[in-house]
Amino acid sequence: MNETRPSARVRTAADMASTLRIGLFADVQYADKPDNPWRDEFGRARLSFFRGALSNLGDALSQLASHSGPGALAFTIQLGDIVDGYKDDAARGEQDLATVVAELRKYPLPRLFHVIGNHCRYVPLPVLKRELGLEKGTYYSFTPEQHIEWRFIVLDASEVYPGAIDATSEDETQFQAACERCQVPQIQRDARNGAVTKQQLEWLESEMCVAQKRNQTVLLFGHFPLYEHASCTSHLLMNASEVLAIMDRFEPHVLAYFCGHDHVGGYAVRNNVHHITLQGMLEAPVGTNAYAIASLHRTADVLDSAAIDLRGFGTVPSRVLTKKRSELV
Ligand SMILES: [Zn+2]
Numbered sequence: 001m002n003e004t005r006p007s008a009r010v011r012t013a014a015d016m017a018s019t020l021r022i023g024l025f026a027d028v029q030y031a032d033k034p035d036n037p038w039r040d041e042f043g044r045a046r047l048s049f050f051r052g053a054l055s056n057l058g059d060a061l062s063q064l065a066s067h068s069g070p071g072a073l074a075f076t077i078q079l080g081d082i083v084d085g086y087k088d089d090a091a092r093g094e095q096d097l098a099t100v101v102a103e104l105r106k107y108p109l110p111r112l113f114h115v116i117g118n119h120c121r122y123v124p125l126p127v128l129k130r131e132l133g134l135e136k137g138t139y140y141s142f143t144p145e146q147h148i149e150w151r152f153i154v155l156d157a158s159e160v161y162p163g164a165i166d167a168t169s170e171d172e173t174q175f176q177a178a179c180e181r182c183q184v185p186q187i188q189r190d191a192r193n194g195a196v197t198k199q200q201l202e203w204l205e206s207e208m209c210v211a212q213k214r215n216q217t218v219l220l221f222g223h224f225p226l227y228e229h230a231s232c233t234s235h236l237l238m239n240a241s242e243v244l245a246i247m248d249r250f251e252p253h254v255l256a257y258f259c260g261h262d263h264v265g266g267y268a269v270r271n272n273v274h275h276i277t278l279q280g281m282l283e284a285p286v287g288t289n290a291y292a293i294a295s296l297h298r299t300a301d302v303l304d305s306a307a308i309d310l311r312g313f314g315t316v317p318s319r320v321l322t323k324k325r326s327e328l329v
Helices: 052-065 090-104 125-131 169-181 198-213 240-249
Strands: 017-025 036-039 045-048 075-078 112-114 140-142 150-154 217-221 254-259 266-270 273-277 290-299 307-314 319-322
Touching: 017 052, 052 090, 052 290, 052 307, 090 125, 150 198, 198 217, 198 240, 254 307, 273 319
Parallel strands: 017 075, 075 112, 150 217, 217 254, 254 273
Antiparallel strands: 017 290, 036 045, 140 150, 266 273, 290 307, 307 319
């Protein structure tokens, strides 16, 4: 085999243009419970396939793992609510989590990252962190070695969740404080969605500073939607405005925010950043599925060349998402 030392290589056009592919899915919400027909706040008839979600998950993972060679996925990320859980039964929640984790381990995905969702918090946090490999922290960032132009930031949008099975009075205090700071209308507060702490906001700001210094393009992932036109308002992160304010300050570097939670899905552009709410796997009838493969493109030195070719499967629509040059500063 002929080997060439990296320093001696002539860089080709292909080297200069960075492309990587990632897999995404949201709201598996597996539970050993019967199917549940229900009506949402808009009177729409909905159907949750709690057991069927496991079958959809297996099919999606099998497809995602089948990509190999140059088309292999750099990583896959699940966007939260991997189990439905039980508000007052931690043991059953843990059992369902063990079942879904066993399913995940059947497939040789190169790397699988996890986002924590509100339903995940019906499993005690130490168990959740251990089972999902998040012992070092529930919010984190990473940059694949071969793709230094990218920075992937994972938020824990359920960091403050007063409905968690192990919630304390401190969670309630932090929840109320976040709502107060953002002057969240009462009707939205009543949804009692998650919030992020000031500490996590400071960390996000520092991550964005690093991205700016390194001329990186950022993709953010979290469970709760941040923008009301990409979701219904009852599903938003409580202190979404604080996260959006940070994204606004670093807008030229931020390409997109991917989330779940609102199973209907949604999409909108806000301040030149794409907000994609992925359709929930739980509500995809068995055999139809809900997941996506995103091909991420960026020319090495050109920040505003960043784009995403999102290929949706099942209920997830396909989209091409580009960064508009005119709005770059
Ligand atoms: Zn959720």
